[in-house]
Amino acid sequence: MSTQANTEHVASYYAATANSSPERPALVGDIECEVCVVGAGFTGISSALHLAEQGYRVVVLEAARVGFGASGRNGGQIVNSYSRDMDVIEDRYGADTARALGDMAFEGNRIIRDRITGYAIACDLKEGNLFAACNHKQLAGLREHKALWERYGNQQLELLEGEAYKREIGSERYVGALVDHSGGHLHPLNLVLGEAAAFESLGGTIHEQTPVLEVSHGASVTLRTPQGRVRAQRVVMAGNAYLQGVLPELESRSMPCGTQIITTEPLPEALRRELIPHDMAVEDCNYLLDYYRFTADGRLLYGGGVNYGGQDPSDIAAVIRPKMLKTFPQLADTRIDYAWSGNFLMTLNRLPQFGRLNDNVYYAQGYSGHGVTCSHLAGKLIAEVMRGESERFDAFAGLPHLPFPGGRLLRVPLSALGAWYYATRDRLGW
Template sequence: MTAASSTEHARSYYAATANPTPQRPELIGEVTCDVCVVGAGFTGMSSALHLAERGFSVVVLESARVGYGASGRNGGQIVNSYSRDMDVIEAKYGAETARSLGDMAFEGNRIIRERIDTYDIRCDLKNGNLFAACNAKQWSELKEHKTLWERYGNHELELLEGSELAREVVSERFVGALVDHSGGHLHPLNLVLGEAAAVETLGGRIHEQSPVVAVEQGDPVRLRTPRGSVVADQVVMAGNAYLNGVLPELESRSMPCGTQIITTEPLGADLAGTLLPNDMAVEDCNYLLDYFRLSADNRLIYGGGVNYGGQDPDNIEAVIRPKMLRTFPQLANVKVDYAWSGTFLMTLNRLPQFGVINDNIYYAQGYSGHGVTCTHLAGRLIAEVMEGRNERFDAFADLPHLPFPGGRLLRVPLSALGAWYYRTRDALGV
C-alpha cells in the first residue's frame, strides 16, 4: 500500500495499529489564546505540552490529523544527538557552540521517556539502538564516535565486533556496531497521539482539518483557517515540511525530502529472534542509510533511501524490499503487508533551524532525519524562551543557515548529485 493523498493518516502499519483516538473538531469561528501552535506533530505536541504544563492557554491548529506527517510515519527510533554531531559542530562553529548543543544532545531522549511515564502513553517502548558499520572505515569512525559521545556524558555505549555482533544483529552486511543502550524505539504515532491527549487533559485545545491559510503578523498575531481564526499573543510554527507556503521565509533555507518504509507480515518470535536477538533498533552508517527494527508483534519495519524534493516512488516495496533482502536474505519469501512514505525537512548544514519572527512567532524545523528526539527538546526550549529564558533556545537560533546552492530551482538536482557522490564513497568504503 502507498501513502494516502488525503488528510487522513497514511495507510501505514502505525495507522493500522494506532490506539483509539477521537477526531478533533475543525476550527469554526474566532478564538483567543496565549499561544497558537501550528502543526500537531512532535514539535507541536511537545511545545503545546510544555506550555500547557506552565499554565499557558494553548490552541493547536492541524491541517490534517494529529501525527499526520513525519511524526506518525517515521522509523520510530530514539536516536540521540543531531544529524551532524558535536565534532562537526565544533569544527564549523566553535567549541562554545559545540558545548552548548552537546549539553542538550541526549535530553530529547529523556523527555520522551518522561512523557511516556508521566502520562502513561502506550507506545511499545523498547530499549537500545545500534549503529552498524558496513566497512572498515565506518567501523573506525564508530570507535571515534564512542569517544566523542562519552566526552558529552553518554556512558551507556558498547562496541561490538566479529562474533559479538551477532548478539544484536545477525547479518553478513556489517563488520561492527556501536550500541547505545540509552536509545530505543517505539510506535511513533501512538506517542504523538498520547501527547495530544495529555495536552487536552491540561486544557489545551486541538483542531484538526484546520489548515492555516494566512498569518497576519502583529501584536497579537491572527491566524486564519478556512472557517475560523485564532488570535494569539505568541505563535509556534511547527509544520516542518508541511507548511505549504504559509510563511515563505521558513522555506527558503530548507528542502522537503521523502523516505520510504515497509513492514512485513508477522514473523513469529523464533524467526524474529534470528534477525535481532535482543530486539534493538538498527541504522547503518551509510550517508543514505537503511534503518530497521521489530514491531511489538514481531514484524520487521525496514526503511531507507531519500527522495529529494519529497516525491513518492511509484512502487515503494520495489525500492525498499531489495535493501531488506541484502540485509536479511532469509526473508525472501516473507510478505510485505504495509508500504508508505513520509516527508521530512532537510537543511543545508543538516542542523535544525530555530528562530523567531517579529518577536512573537517562534519556529523549530529542519531536523534532517533526526527529529524524534530533537523535536521533543525543541518543545521544551520554546516553552523556556516564552518564559523569558532564552539561552538554550538561542544556542540553536544563532546557528547560521544558508540557502541551498542554486536556489529552489536547483536544490533538488544538486542535492541528488551530492548524494550520488556520498553513496559512491559508501560503496567503495572510502
C-alpha cells in the same frame, strides 16, 4: 499550513495499529488565546504540552490529523544527538556552541521517556539501538563516535568489533557495530496521540482539518483558516515539511525529503531471535542509510533511502524490499503487509532551525532525520523562551543557515548529485 490532498493518516502499519483517538473538530469562527501552535506533530504537541503544564492557554491548529506527517510515519527510533554530530559542530561553530548543544544532545531522549511514564502512554517502548558499520572506514568512525559521545556524557555505549556484532544482528553485511543502550524504539504515532491526549487533559484545544492560510503579524498575531481566525499573543510554527507556503522566507533554507518504509507479516519468534536477537533498533552508517527494527507484534519494519523534494516512488515495496533482502536474505519468501512514505525536512548543514519572526512568532524545524528526539527538545526550549529563559533556545537560533545551492529550482538535482557521490563512497569504502 498548506492543504493536503488527503488529510487522513496514510495506510501505514502505525495507522492500522493506532490507539483510539477522537476526531477533533475544525475551527469555525473567531477565537483568542495566549499561544497558538501550528502543527500537531511532535514539535507542535511537545511545545503545547510544555506550555500547558506552565499554565498557558494554548490552541493547536492542524491541517490534517494529529501525527499526520513525519511524526506518525517515521522509523520510530529514539536516536540521540543531532544529524550532524558534535565534532562537526565543534569544527564549524566553535567550542562554546558545541558545549551548549552538547549539553542538550541526549535530553530529547529523556523527555520522551518522562512523557511516556508521566502520562502512561502506551506506545510499545523498547530499549536499545545500534549503528552498524558496512566497512572498516565506518567502523573507525564508530570508534571516534563512541569517544565523542562519552566526552559529552553518554556512558551507555558498547563497541562490537568484527564478528562480535553478530550478537545483535543476524546479517553478513557488517564489520562491527556501536550499541547505544540509552536509545530505544517505539510506535511514534501512538506516542504523539498520547501526548496530544495529555495536552487536552490540561485544558488545551486541538483543531484538526484546519490549515492556516495566512499569518498577519503585529502586536498580536492573526491566523486565518478556511472557516475562522485565531488571534494569539504568540505563535509557534511547527509544521516542518508540511508548512509550505506559510513561511516562504524559510523555504529556501530547507527542503522536504521523502523516505520509505515497509513492514512484513508477523515473523516466527525463532526467526526474530536469529535476525535481531535482543530486539534493538538498527541503522547502518551509510550516507543513504537503512534502518530497521521489530514492531510489538513481531513484524520487521524496514526503511531506507531518501527522495529529495519529497516525491513518492510509484512502488515503495519494490524500492525497499531489495534493501531488506540484502540485509536479511532469510526473508525472501516473506510477505510485505504495509508500505508507506513520508516527508522530513532537511537543512543544508543538517542542524535544526530554531528562531523568531517579529518577536512573537517562533519556529522549530529541519531536524534532518533526527526529529523524534530533537522535536521533543524543541518543545521544551520553546516553552523556556516564552517564560523568558532564552539561553538554550538561542544556542540553536544563533546557528547560521544558508540557502540550498541552486535555489528552489536546482536544490533537488544538486542534492541528489551530492547524495550519489557520498553513496558511491560508501559502496567503495572510501
